[in-house]
Amino acid sequence: MTQNQQTLHGLPAISTHTQNDAGPSGVSVFLRSVGQRLLPYLLPLALIALWQFGCLQGWISKRVLPAPADVGLAAWKLALSGELWVHVRVSAARALSGLAIGGSLGLLLGLLTGSVRLFETLLDSTVQMVRNIPALALIPLVILWFGIDESAKLFLIAISVFFPIYLNTFHGIRNVDPGLVEMARTYGLRGWALYSNVILPGALSSILVGLRFSLGLMWVILIVAETISAQSGIGYLTMNAREFLQTDIVLVGILLYAALGKIADSFARFLEHSWLRWHPGYQNQSVR
Amino acid sequence: MTETLQQPSAAVTKRGVAVKSQGIYKSYGARTVLQNANLSIEPGEFVAIVGRSGCGKSTLLRLIAGLEKPSGGNLHVGQQPLDGLRENSRMMFQDARLLPWKRVVDNVTLGLPKERHPEALQVLEQVGLLERAHDWPARLSGGQRQRVALARALVHHPDLLLLDEPLGALDALTRIEMHSLIENLWLRHGFTALLVTHDVQEAVWLADRVVLIEDGAIALDLRVDLPRPRHRGDARFAALEEHILARVLQRPGSQDPAKEFAPWPATPAYELRWAI
Numbered sequence: 001m002t003q004n005q006q007t008l009h010g011l012p013a014i015s016t017h018t019q020n021d022a023g024p025s026g027v028s029v030f031l032r033s034v035g036q037r038l039l040p041y042l043l044p045l046a047l048i049a050l051w052q053f054g055c056l057q058g059w060i061s062k063r064v065l066p067a068p069a070d071v072g073l074a075a076w077k078l079a080l081s082g083e084l085w086v087h088v089r090v091s092a093a094r095a096l097s098g099l100a101i102g103g104s105l106g107l108l109l110g111l112l113t114g115s116v117r118l119f120e121t122l123l124d125s126t127v128q129m130v131r132n133i134p135a136l137a138l139i140p141l142v143i144l145w146f147g148i149d150e151s152a153k154l155f156l157i158a159i160s161v162f163f164p165i166y167l168n169t170f171h172g173i174r175n176v177d178p179g180l181v182e183m184a185r186t187y188g189l190r191g192w193a194l195y196s197n198v199i200l201p202g203a204l205s206s207i208l209v210g211l212r213f214s215l216g217l218m219w220v221i222l223i224v225a226e227t228i229s230a231q232s233g234i235g236y237l238t239m240n241a242r243e244f245l246q247t248d249i250v251l252v253g254i255l256l257y258a259a260l261g262k263i264a265d266s267f268a269r270f271l272e273h274s275w276l277r278w279h280p281g282y283q284n285q286s287v288r
Numbered sequence: 289m290t291e292t293l294q295q296p297s298a299a300v301t302k303r304g305v306a307v308k309s310q311g312i313y314k315s316y317g318a319r320t321v322l323q324n325a326n327l328s329i330e331p332g333e334f335v336a337i338v339g340r341s342g343c344g345k346s347t348l349l350r351l352i353a354g355l356e357k358p359s360g361g362n363l364h365v366g367q368q369p370l371d372g373l374r375e376n377s378r379m380m381f382q383d384a385r386l387l388p389w390k391r392v393v394d395n396v397t398l399g400l401p402k403e404r405h406p407e408a409l410q411v412l413e414q415v416g417l418l419e420r421a422h423d424w425p426a427r428l429s430g431g432q433r434q435r436v437a438l439a440r441a442l443v444h445h446p447d448l449l450l451l452d453e454p455l456g457a458l459d460a461l462t463r464i465e466m467h468s469l470i471e472n473l474w475l476r477h478g479f480t481a482l483l484v485t486h487d488v489q490e491a492v493w494l495a496d497r498v499v500l501i502e503d504g505a506i507a508l509d510l511r512v513d514l515p516r517p518r519h520r521g522d523a524r525f526a527a528l529e530e531h532i533l534a535r536v537l538q539r540p541g542s543q544d545p546a547k548e549f550a551p552w553p554a555t556p557a558y559e560l561r562w563a564i
Contacts, residue, residue, distance in 0.1 A: 179381065179383065182355065182385075183379075183381065183385040184398065184399070185373065186355065186373055186377075187378075187398050187399035187440075187444075188375065188399045189399055193399075197387065197390075197398065198387060201390075202389075204389075276389075277424075278388050278389040278390070278424045279388070279389075280426045
């Protein structure tokens, strides 16, 4: 009994000791994790610093490459005048409506050919044939058909995002485990219940891969479409700036495309993490 | 707890359904899988089908489940001839076949009308997985997944439960646990059970009757008259197991029916040669 009490009394002393020991090591662990986080940014930051230094020293001509500070200043001015937001909004609206049209068509057609054999034999070989034509090769034809206004840009974006979503939806549906479908049928699931409980969730990870591919393509095609001819949008902003040799604004435009692409990709990853929570491959954070 | 244990067992003694197959014949193209399979199962009976792999035992189960149609012969489940999937038959597969994108409890309520969803938790409690109800299936062990699959089948109160080697992929200890669980739930719910297995001990432990299928036909139909709960160490249990195992391993050829019921030590030496 007395022994027990002794050990009990001894315990808090031991634990305070360990806390004291853990103090500095905890800080060093924290510093190390911060270091790990910052390490990937070290190289780009050093390059930017070198670039700024080179510009200040006059090694790099302002015509060729304006200093990072000037680019930041140009972006700031554009943002203050509101011009920046107008162009970003126009470009994003173009990209997203093109994605909505092409993506939903691709999804619908993929669901159709994936689920019904008849539609596969009817449509798939045609789609595969058209798929091999690069969307940019259609530009002359698109200009002849639609002129150079909005519908031409929408058409180009829609047709290029269509195929990744179509292909991945088709394969996603075909790769749904037939054992699960059989099981669901023995539990009386038919028609829409079978589709929404088994087939669509089973194909979802593949469909999201298609979406990510499409988002990447969407910005590439948007850039090309906006540089052909436009009265607004980021492409117009940069082409206009080129006319007046405003290299800093050209760089702002390029950086805007990069930022928008990054945002779109993060959005797709967010969808994957929230819709595929059940998937062991997307449960990393909770496992740790 | 004891109340819920006793209440259904009293009410459901006749919940099981009779199964009768006469001259069932099944072929895929030129390959005949089942020929003239005659099997009659009493309501509430537990029948185990054993046999070498590829003997047609799983095919017979799939025919009774209504997943496939026989090429010939009569198949009755209950009063009606079987025509496709039945609402009151449930099947457990070799792999649990849980939907990975649904949490455990949502897997159990699959195909269940909304107003009966609360029952899912009761059945999960019966298989001992109530605390895992909101986990993803990917987080469960193989044995736990099969217990969820069992709960998913039982929540519908089936009158016929078909088990297609559901324990084949589990380790020995988990398998023994599952045997008791299946036996208890069968005693409590009173459904007819048909188990396909390659494990003779499992068959003897669980079943009222052990049926051996060989080359697409029923070669042996043996009643297991051991009191429940059964004990694996029991001498009669071991003799029966050995006898069936010897019969499974032996190739067809000995047509002497008198020998079939002789216990293992009486098996003549010339048959032993075939077994090795």
